[in-house]
Each structure stands twice: as structure tokens, then as C-alpha cells.
Amino acid sequence: MTFGLPTHLNFASHALNPGPIPHLGTRYNSTGTFLRERGNTVVCHLADGSATSEVLLDLRERYLRMPGAGKLAFTAASSLHMTLFQGIIETRRALPYWPSDVPVETPVDDMTGIFMDRLAGFPPGEAFAVEVTQATPIGLTLDGVTERDRAILKDWRYRLADLLGYRHPDHDSYVFHITFAYMIERFDDATLAVWVPFLDEMSREIARRAPIIELRAPAFCAFDDMNHFEELMVFDPS
Secondary structure: OOOOOOHHHHHHEOOOOOOOOOOEOOOEOOOOOEOOOOEEEEEEEEOOOOHHHHHHHHHHHHHHOOOOHHHEEEOOHHHOEEEEEEEEEOOOOOOOOOOOOOOOOOOHHHHHHHHHHHHOOOOOOOOOOEEEEEEEOOEEEEEEOOHHHHHHHHHHHHHHHHHHOOOOOOOOOOOEEEEOEEEOOOEOHHHHHHHHHHHHHHHHHHHHHOOOEOEOOOEEEEEOOOOOOEEEEEOOOO
16 A cells, blocks of 8 residues: 655555546547547647757656656657646536536537637736646646746636636646646556656756746647647737
């Protein structure tokens, strides 16, 4: 039995989470192949050619070489991003994940068009800086560097929610992140024992090599699966 496991690793433990794995079978399958799951979202991609991009791609490669990496479905390296605000997705057609003034049967392409119309006059918020707070088996958790940065992130999310017309249940507690992979099979205790020091080392290395995560401007994107997010509208911060 697993004892004393850090909170951010609980989800990866088979002993602590023997039940179904979220998104397995709808977003990706047991071979690690990503399935068609269309939707839209507002994300910040990694800044092209930045030191951050170099560091995170290096870390992603090291994840791939870890024991147990075969139990993870890795997304394309080019898709790495931080989600600023969750859009709609065809596998979650229900309130409050959908605007209450639009039928949940509305096709995804139509929803993207509706959102683009609503976003046409959206005034971008201020620029913000984020840092990595934790490395996990599936990627990195992030937060604003300063209290001011965290307030700016909150302002972006609240104004997007008001404009687009919905708030997910975790709207106020949402944890920013960069996903490297999704769980296919949860880790046993022996595998977790190897990952704990590795992830601690990765957190320290990121703090040293990329203390500020360099991101592109927030962009409204459409996607067919988790491997590519096509930027349709870019909101350059003020």
C-alpha cells in the first residue's frame, strides 16, 4: 500500500485510484493513440525558439525515457501550451460546460463561429508571468509569479467566462498546467518510487533554467484532438 505520497502524485497511483481513468477511451485509447475529440479553447503556446521551449522539450524527452513511460500517452511536442480558459468540447455537451443560451446539440464548428463573434470585440487583458509550481507524471502545474500576475490571470478568466456565457465547476479553483501526457494505466508503487525523486529533480531544474515560463499571447484555438491547437484569434496583452 502507498503511504506518504505527495498530493500531486495521488492521481497517478493505482493503489489510491483503482477506478476508471478520466478521458481514456474518449480522448485517447489504451495504445496511446489520440482520438478525434473536437472543440475549442483559449491557450498560450510555448514561445517559439525560447529558452523555455528548449528546457521543456528536453524534460519531455527525459519523461519518455523513464520507467513506466509506456503507461502514458504523450501528446505532440508542438502542442505544448498552457490553457488559459477552457472552451467547449464535443464529449462534454452539458451545462455548465456549455453556454446556457446555446443548445448543447449545436455542432462544434458552429460553436467556434459563435465564440469568434463574441470574442471579436474582446479587449485583451494585461500581460502576466507564470512559473512552474510542480512537476507531475503528466506534465507541469503553473501559477502566476506574483500576486499581481495571479490577479491578472483571474481577470482574463472571469471576463472570458462572462463573455462566452459559462463557468465550469472548477472555475475558481482551476490549476494552470502544461500537459505532456495522459495516463493509460496508473503507476504501481515501485514505479512511483522511481518517479518521486525524478519529479523533484525536474522541478528544481526548471526553477534554475526557466524560472519564468515564456508563452505566446493568449489565442482562441480550434482542435480535432489533443495534438494540435489551431490559433484562430490572438489577443495581444496590453
